[in-house]
Amino acid sequence: MLRYTIYRVLQLIPVWLLLSMVVFAMIHALPGDAIDALVPADAASNPATRAALEKELGLDKPLYVQYAKWLERIVLHGDFGRSITTRRTISVEIFRRLPATVYLATTAVCVSLLIAIPLGTIAAVKRRTIVDYAATATALLGVSVPEFWLAILCILLFALHLGWLPASEYYSPFDNLRLSLLHMVLPAGSLGVRLAAITTRLTRSSMLDEIRKEYVDTARSLGLPERRVIYTYTLRNALIPTVTVAGLQFARLLGGTVVVETIFSWPGVGLTLYEAIMGRDYPMIQAAILILATTFVMMSLLVDLTYCWLNPRIRLG
């Protein structure tokens, strides 16, 4: 497994390089000009001013030179440069926000698994009963409800009318764990419920496949308790697709929670990336996408390693 892990980490290098090229090219293909976004119209059309700004921001060089310089700074110095919009160091901006995003994504996925695995398992075991129908209907409802609508509804109910939970904002768990968890409930819940809907259906269908296999009949015929048959043997094998989907959901949440971040005033990377795209802040966009992509690839590796734990017969590589 160690060899496999090293092999996967080394694979990151060409993936990362290719990704950096694609990101760089796509961002510079966006309509709208960074200089126009920054300075007055008369300055932007003044050749001398434009030239000075392009030189300052490094936009005067050919694209391949800009790319090479940018890559060199990151690889050799860990320096992602400065935001064109805020003029602040990008590393500080993003790495300050990344923990909040990872925290939200992780908690949302955990919430979804805590709901989906028991619900999907019970639905599979009690197939074609009222429990199964209720679980399936709940899953369908969860998939149909938009996250932002659910988020606002939760705020109105739990924060405003009942006063049980705070409406928005983020606290680091390292600063104040209690406040952090309290403020996490609504955003993670609104995201997690929707994810759970998808994962529930997947877990159910995966469990149904496993339950029909011969080893389950063998286990039962050996007199093992039903609970052990289901939860110790069957569920472990059925979880492999669930873990895969959970990993993909986590990756999606890393950059795709702009709306939830906006609603809950969550200082994550999603909103930063959105604002950077709107403002054509090229260095920020490039850095944010690269960092998120790297996190995603690492997450994929973690998911693969989890397979081994779930099913020791699986040999990686």
Place this chain on the structure above:
Amino acid sequence: MNRHSQTTALSRRTFLTTTSAALVGVALGGLAPESAAAQRHPKRGGVLQFGTRLDASGLDSHRHNQYHNSHPIAALYTGLTDIDQQGNIVPGIAESWEPNKELTSWVFRLRKGVLFHNGREVDAEAVKLNILRIKDPAIGSEWHHGTIKSIDTVDMVDKYTVRFNLSEPDATLPANVMHYPTNLQAPEAFDTASEHPIGTGPFKFVSWTRWSETRLVRFDNYWETDSDGNNLPYLDEIIGKPKKEDSVRLTALRTGQINLMDNMAYADVERFKKSYADKYNTWHPHLGGVFVVFNFRQGPFQDQRLRTAAAHAIDRQAIHNSVFYGQGDMLDQPYPRANPWHLEGSRSLEYDPDKAKSLLKEARAVGTAIEMICYANLAYNRESAQIVQEMWNNVGFKVTLKPLDDLPLLEAQKKGDFHGLIQGNSYRFDPDGFFERNLHSKSDYARSLSGWRNERYDRLVEEAKRLLDPAQRKELYTEAWNIVNVELPHFHLHELTMTSVAAKEVKGYTPCVVGSFTHRGGGIRTAYIEA
């Protein structure tokens, strides 16, 4: 003489008289002489949690607009002049100013002992360095740059006296060196302005996380005092909490997470006031206006008959009801009725769809395709555009509406890649900031809007800029606006207002009538939280 004439447009005699009165007023209350001992109010303080719809895009106040209606960070700054609660220009860091006879230079005398947050005194050199930095086209934003473009050179007459030499006669300068947008930063901190800005305002910087939180603390050495000689501000701290979503901001107010918020959604105002008047105070300052721009550079609106038809087709009442829910006023010009610069003699086109249809028939232009653009992310702008589209379609145009994000819209605007555009303007403390910037043929901004040129209009506006007397200026602006009402480069639709709400525990707070939360003798400078 109206209130406004006491400030921006004065005869020499009136100016000197008023300034003397102001200085007497200083001694009675509002500003302590340097020798007076500063003291804190024994009971007033607290932490203001300010929920805003907007957030600054950067900390360097010369590069990024620090919007004093909705960016808490604007509390870091004051300028040479200030505004009072009625929006009049009053002394700020400069305690007096006067022009030469030709209005080609202005001398500002600085108050002694005003400090930046890092302890450096504000002197003539600091003012000069700030102006030069703003004028640097690679630094000053379009807004900053355009506001002081008449300043050619800056002389330091002595340590506390600075002279601005202008490229043209300009009566509007005192309004343009107010903290919005000409605010002062400590020159030593120019290089770190994007990380840790240093201003002269009542609060100083602690931290800023964009779209998350702004933290400011009281500046103990701020120069303004109350009438009892207590140092302002009273508040210990301001925490800015930007929340883009209107319903989220309102919920945060109602659950106590914030105690002051701006920009309540128009749809929520009446119901909120009816239900919660006992718990909250509300205000409705004027912010600006929204108007249609007709493109003169290309397209069907180069024909005046079509522009006139389009103007007659617009029912402002419908926009007033549907977009603004009865908030604010229908406008046919930049300034609302209550404002000293409202033009009484202005003649605007009325809603008359039959006339619109007949004009189109006469021009054989029924079915003309019109491309209209608007801001996708500004609700009032987008909704106004949708209603205008409907109205134009009803009289015989065929309108395609393209909501665009900010940058693509700016690009389309610059290239003239539109026929009609829905645009907005923020309040201008001096009308030249609107009449010249938005419509004068030499203004880059005006060229990027309609591209309209009218020599008579240009001359009227240039002449108005050279006059101190507001009555005379208004006459000229009225004549100029009547040209606009005939030729229709722009057609004004409605006033933009903002509903600002504070919990009853917030005492001593009233925003300026034009929306600023920081103004002389009020706003967050005199606010405190009742324990």
